[in-house]
Amino acid sequence: MLGFIVWRSRHGSLDTLHRVLVPLLATLLLNGCSSLDYYTQLAHGQFDLLRSREPIEKVMADPARDASLRARLADAQHARVFASEQLGLPNNRSYRLYADIHRPFVVWNVFATPEFSLSPVQYCFPIAGCVAYRGYYQQGRARGAAALLRQQGLDVYTGGVEAYSTLGWFDDPILSSMAGWSSERLATLIFHELAHQQVYVPGDTAFNESFATFVEQEGTRQWRAAQGMPPENDQQAARRDAFVHLVLGLRDRLQAVYSKPLATAAMGEAKQGEIERFRRDYYHLRDSQWSGKGLYDAWVAAPINNAKLLPFGLYDQWVPAFAALFNNNEQHWPAFYQAVRALGALPTVQRTQALQALLNKRQV
Numbered sequence: 001m002l003g004f005i006v007w008r009s010r011h012g013s014l015d016t017l018h019r020v021l022v023p024l025l026a027t028l029l030l031n032g033c034s035s036l037d038y039y040t041q042l043a044h045g046q047f048d049l050l051r052s053r054e055p056i057e058k059v060m061a062d063p064a065r066d067a068s069l070r071a072r073l074a075d076a077q078h079a080r081v082f083a084s085e086q087l088g089l090p091n092n093r094s095y096r097l098y099a100d101i102h103r104p105f106v107v108w109n110v111f112a113t114p115e116f117s118l119s120p121v122q123y124c125f126p127i128a129g130c131v132a133y134r135g136y137y138q139q140g141r142a143r144g145a146a147a148l149l150r151q152q153g154l155d156v157y158t159g160g161v162e163a164y165s166t167l168g169w170f171d172d173p174i175l176s177s178m179a180g181w182s183s184e185r186l187a188t189l190i191f192h193e194l195a196h197q198q199v200y201v202p203g204d205t206a207f208n209e210s211f212a213t214f215v216e217q218e219g220t221r222q223w224r225a226a227q228g229m230p231p232e233n234d235q236q237a238a239r240r241d242a243f244v245h246l247v248l249g250l251r252d253r254l255q256a257v258y259s260k261p262l263a264t265a266a267m268g269e270a271k272q273g274e275i276e277r278f279r280r281d282y283y284h285l286r287d288s289q290w291s292g293k294g295l296y297d298a299w300v301a302a303p304i305n306n307a308k309l310l311p312f313g314l315y316d317q318w319v320p321a322f323a324a325l326f327n328n329n330e331q332h333w334p335a336f337y338q339a340v341r342a343l344g345a346l347p348t349v350q351r352t353q354a355l356q357a358l359l360n361k362r363q364v
Contacts, residue, residue: 038134041136041137041138041141042135042137044137045107045136045137045138046137046166046170048137049099049101049106049173050170052099052100052101052173053097053098053099053171053173054097054098054099055096055097055098056073056076056077056096056097056098056174057096059073059098060073060074060077066179068179069179072178072179072180072181072183072186073098073174075183075186075187076095076174076183076186076187076190077096079183079186079187079190079191079223080095080096080190082187082223082226083095083187083190083191083194083219086222086223086226087191087215087219087222087333088198088333088334088337089191089194089195089197089198089215089219090168090194090197090198092168092171092197093171094165094168094171094172094173094193094194094197095172095173095174095190095193095194096171097171097172097173097174098173098174098175098176099173099174099175099176100175100176101175101176101177102176103177104160104177105139105160105161105162105177106137106161106162106163106164106175106177107135107136107137107160107161107164108135108136108137108138108139108141108142108158108159108160108161109133109134109135109136109142109158109159109160109161110133110134110135110136110142110145110146110149110156110157110158111132111133111156111157111158111159111307111308111310111311112146112149112154112155112156112157112307113154113155113305113306113307113310114153114154114155114306115153115154115155115268115306116257116258116267116271116306117258117306118251118254118255118258118306118309118310120132120133120307120310121149121154124203129201129202129203129204130202130203131203131205132205132310132314133310135161135164139160142158143158146158154307155305155306155307155308156305156307157305157307157308157310159311162175162177162178162189163175163178163189163193164193165193165194165196165197167196167197167200168197172193174186184220184223184224187219187220187223188216188217188219188220189216191215191216191219191220191223192212192213192215192216193212194215195211195212195215195216196208196212198215198337199211199337199340199341199344200344201344201351203348204344204348204351205314206314206317206318207318207343207344207351207355209314209315210314210315210316210317210318210319210321210322211318211322211340213315213316213319214319214322214323214326217319218323218326220232239290239295242285242289243282243295243296244312244316246278246281246282246285247278247309247312248312248316249278249281250274250275250277250278250309251309251312253274253277254271254274254306254309257270257271257274275304278300278304279300279304282294282296282300283300318355318359320358320359320362321355321356321358321359321362322340322358323362324358324359324361324362325339325340325343325358328358343355
């Protein structure tokens, strides 16, 4: 996930500050008070996060700090070194700092789509370009923004975000909300977020997130091998993949429904029919193949709409294509990153065509 920030890092430069603030101020002048309020909360939230940071080495060396926290941060530093030395990810101060944020999520993202469309409402920002969500540092603000979007007749979904990348503009910290995570989960997050610093294409969320997800998955596989750990539990991975397959199947069927010339009432009935079909398929899969144990029960039982499906398409759409590209480059990280940058430099239509060709090759 990406963060959109307007404050200078303690380690940043005046030039960095100038490059961030000038496009920001231009945007505010063009878009008025609503944008000013939104960017103000972003500024306050990012500034609070920056001033809460402290070097992880300092935390680990302090015997007064919680022992489990110190142990978890030590594990994270091993993964951080692995990320740069073995995966070719940026070698900087990101994830070598710690911040206590006193809340379960750092940001809450709000996604929105039209009632009968899977196309997200886009938001455009200085530096980062256009993305399919807006982030809020306060849950109450996110809920208020979601309520306003629902009043416009949009499908809306709000989800807590555990971490984000500032694309290398600031030194991103490990957060207190991660203190209870396993060592592997911390490693996967570090790989994912550093991947955003390695390659980022403004305005193409699916490309960016699919790329980072591939780096996370392949990086974790290599990290487990380096630790002498067995490969990821095949059953767990298979269940995750099966669930994602069901969700993407629902997206495809809904897209087919929305392309038909139906009246509003009929369109709504067809939409709900497909959602209920998805639920039946999930419960059948869970009961027939997973012995009635499903990690996704809560997600499936809660209300489902177009906006709730967006993160799946954004984070998973091109992962197999990047896997194919990685293999094409003999699983050599520097060559792979160079090839990804070349893809990112293509015009949008050509980039999508190239990714689809890689995806087709992977599926053969």
